[in-house]
Amino acid sequence: MLCSSCNSGYWGEFCDRKCEYSCPNTCNKISAECTSCSYKTFGSFCEQTCSKTCSGNCVRQSGKCYSCLQGYWGTFCENSCNKSCEGGCDRYSGVCSRCLSSYWGPSCSYTCSQNCMLKRCDKNTGKCGSCAHGRWGELCEATCSLQCNGNCNRETGVCLSCNEGYWGQYCKYKCEPGCNDNCDKTSGYCKFCLSGSWGNYCERNCSCDCSRNNGQCESCISGYWGVSCLQKCHKNCESGCYQTLGECVDCKDGTWGINCTNLCPLNCASNCDDRSGECMSCHNRYWGPKCEKECNNTCEICHQETGKCLMCMKSKWGDQCKADCPNKCKEQCDIATGKCETCLQGYWGDQCQFQCGHHNCKKCNTSTGECESCFEGKWGENCDKDCADHCLLGCVKTNGTCFACEAGYWGPSCNVICRIENCSTCSQNTGLCETCILSRWGETCDISCSERCRHGCNFTTGKCNGCKIGYWGNICENECPSLKCEICQQQIGVCSVCQTGYWGIKCERQCNQCLRCDTKEGYCTSCHKGRWGLSCENECEESCVCCGISSGACERCPVVSLKGNGTNVDLAFHLDSKIGLITIVIAATISAVATVTTTVLVMVCFYQRISRKLAGSTKEKQSSQTEMTEFSTDSMGNHPYQILSEHPVTPT
Template sequence: MLCEWKSLCVNMGTFLWTTLVCFFSGIYCFENLSRRNTTVLELSSTYDGHGVTLANDGDLALKEWYCSHTDPNRPKAWLQVDLGQSYSISNVKIYYRTEDSWKQYRFRQFYLDVSEFPATTSNTSQRTRCYTDNTTEQYLPPNIIDMPCQQTARYVIVETTYDAPEDNPTTGAMLEICEIEIYENECETGRYGDDCRPCWGCQSCDIKSGLCDCPDTCYNQMCDKSSGQCIFGCQTGYWDFNCSSSCSQNCLNRNCSITNGTCDTCIRGRYGDTCHKMCSPGCVSQSCDRQSGACSDGCRPYWAGEYCDTCDSSHYGPTCSETCSINCKNGCRPDNGDCLDCVEGMFGSKCNKTCGPGCVYGCDQFTGQCTCKQGSQNDSCVDIGFTGKGGCNVYKCISYLPFYLFLYLKECNPDYYGVLCDKQCSPNCNRGTCSANNETCDSVCKCNNITKLNVQDCPDICNNKICDKLNGYCTFGCQTGYWDFTCSSSCSENCLNRNCSFSNGTCDTCIRGRYGDTCDDMCSPGCVSQSCDRQSGACSDGCKPYWAGEYCDSM
């Protein structure tokens, strides 16, 4: 029961004075929620400067200039109090305008509602009615009225559609409220009874009985009072047995299952049970499978994969709008455009650097190192600047000629060999002449040394150590791990068992985790079992968890 000192407590204007007076009087005083700083009042319309702030300024005068006033000629008039959040309300008290010459006939047949929705978006079927005035034309309602309203709500709405006949010729519904006071229960929202026990089975309940309040989100606002379960299901946009959970905003038309909140259908561009996942931006029309996210209508230009979440082999970048370098072989990485391999003669991450002019079969993509032609040296096979030392035939080896001509014009004197023509051929060669690359005799050996030259002059890496004495070519191929006609080149260490083609050094098979002709390229770390296609590098057995794309090179 409210204390008799309530008006005195309110008029003191501060919470401190309210507490002190009520404490020393020994009586419990409820707080007037309408006077809180967080409370906002609103009128349906305002007449001649009589604004809504006059209805909660603490002044209880009932004359015209102390009261709020709505416009005439309107079919409906209302005053709304927004408490900012839901409160357990005890009662509402209204002070209505009255004067000797002006009675409260416009106050007839008003009604008092509470709701979780504002007056501008709700109708009476979505509210809970606390009070209805049934005064007829011959009588007047009290101008000060205190109404019980044991409800939990955020909005308190005073509304009327009554057109008083005394206003003729003025027409329309009007309100003239001088002050409105809203008091909360001793128990906070979600509790009831003298000892403020928790509501059972619902978020809010009757402050005395503990029976559940049927929320506005219940269809027709009907529920089982003992459990709070909505009888006819939920309003659109809500789910759960008491319709207290909201459907995802990504559900089409906010429609979802009442049992688990699963969306009936997703809005465009979303997938998953609650449509919380986004289709790839590479999907045509942003349309993808509801469960898997695979693009339903294929990929937009330059995108690839089942989910259109990576770029095709010729493009890269976050929107796949950047073009891979023309020097890329087999495409480039979709994230940064680094080439998977380079065309012959180029190297670098973007294949924008040129291999040394003396490289045989191109060079390493990352270091630029290569196998050199004769007349070139160091890792990049550059011109050594031949000057015709030792046994150089100066007519065929001229230092100022361009390097590419030098390779074809260089020739040693008949009894010399080597890059600098500074090594003498074996004295066992007939006529003393030998190959410019090594000391293999150009023609026949001297007869008394034929056995020695036929066997020991061929390198150990020739099979059976047998070679052609005229050109140094190994007659029966190379030992394992070597290739080229003279078996002077090593197979890549990435070739399985170091086996490679005798003619060009291409690996027969790559060791695990490598691919490419000479197995120099590494499979993506995202490949299952580090296994990928020998030519393209695409993962053979799919991707490890959390990796994606044909090459499993993106997260």
């Protein structure tokens, strides 16, 4: 029996045949064609796949894309848009909607001209929007004139302005030399001329700063005058002269007149008027328009116009300084009234005619005579009272309060003994201790300083003011690092002074052949007789007993004094290093004994000098030099004498 319709997925007269597996739902009962297709498939039996560049489904019968993915075009979206397209292209023609920068054309396949500003041009025509600096034309293919100042017109190439010194549409004409490279762009006329030239092109010369239009002098250079500025001003003119008449503008110092040919009067203190010759001011003791009159002989300075005295000589006053100041004036008196400016010590009054009221008054008021200050040790209205016995620097005039107290006293009158037994000085106001006697510290000076302190200790902290030899620390509690160390730094314990013959941080190194050496570096600061150099490695010249440690030059040996016990024996000797003489002076005084017997032994240094003369063999010298070299290498290090020891100076 024939079926009128089939279940989903079957077809045929009897619905006994299955639809193709590619049909997503069902198929036609008669033809078996799929009634619909799955996403991105097409064909009668949905057996084909839509193009990958379709942005969605395609037409069921033909496979044509309904729309394309961005960057593709064509019926089946089989074509790629040009890479220079921006924002895709037309689905059917492939024409770009817009181009990337620097490209143009339907498919953005053309490159904009490099002369376009930022390489940007019109998408359809390729014309530049604007040109790069110095270019013009539709495609900016033409170059502006080199003398254009900036750009030129895009359409015509005409310069907008010219470089300095050029003119014309294309700035190809040079300005005339007289224009100083500044002329009108259109006409070439000079905008202004240099001094000494005139005319439209400044092509004509003049000998002055003349008019641009007619060449007539407008002003002359300094030192000249006249219509053509050819005449010289007088040599005494200070700032040139007037162009019309040649008169000096002003004169050099010390001259006056139309041409400054006259000399100022001899007694003018500064300058004189350029036209009248009258003095601006006079030397002391002269007056008048030209300082031709002499002031009164007791007048120091007088008024230039009236001759009235303005300042008198010492001890004089009045209009003509003829009156004498009172004899008790200290220096000068008022020129108008004769009143003393200051009085001699012990006097007062307008003319210092009164004596201060008490002989202990150091200074009294000039107007009232009242005592203002007393001599040290006195106080009171008339300075007739004595300051307290233990006052220092005197006391206050009005109440006798001491300015300061002697050590051990306090109070307004310094009459109270300091409260604390071991106090050296105490506060004048409170009596509390301010400093203790040596070897004590603390508020009440009841604490003893360390026995190892050298100069007592700090009043507040007890810290030693220096340590005794061999100790260091705040209270000198530590021993110096070596017995050879005489003095070490109080804060860190490093040796600063070593025993003679030693050096180093702990005075652990010997000075070798030096008599004395530098504590830090070890170089010699003193040698035995007959040696010199920073390591005492050199011998003095044979004729020398003593020579300089740094130069080797012969020197006078030091004077030595010896004193005996019970008898006072002074032995003094001088060694003259050049002639080798020894002068011995012996002075002996023996109490109650008339006979003096003195035996003088020949000195060791003299013996050494003779020995060097007799036995100065080459072998000994080489041996000595070897020993010095070993010392330098082993213990000297880098010290300031190293250069000297490498290049010893040969004494002359």
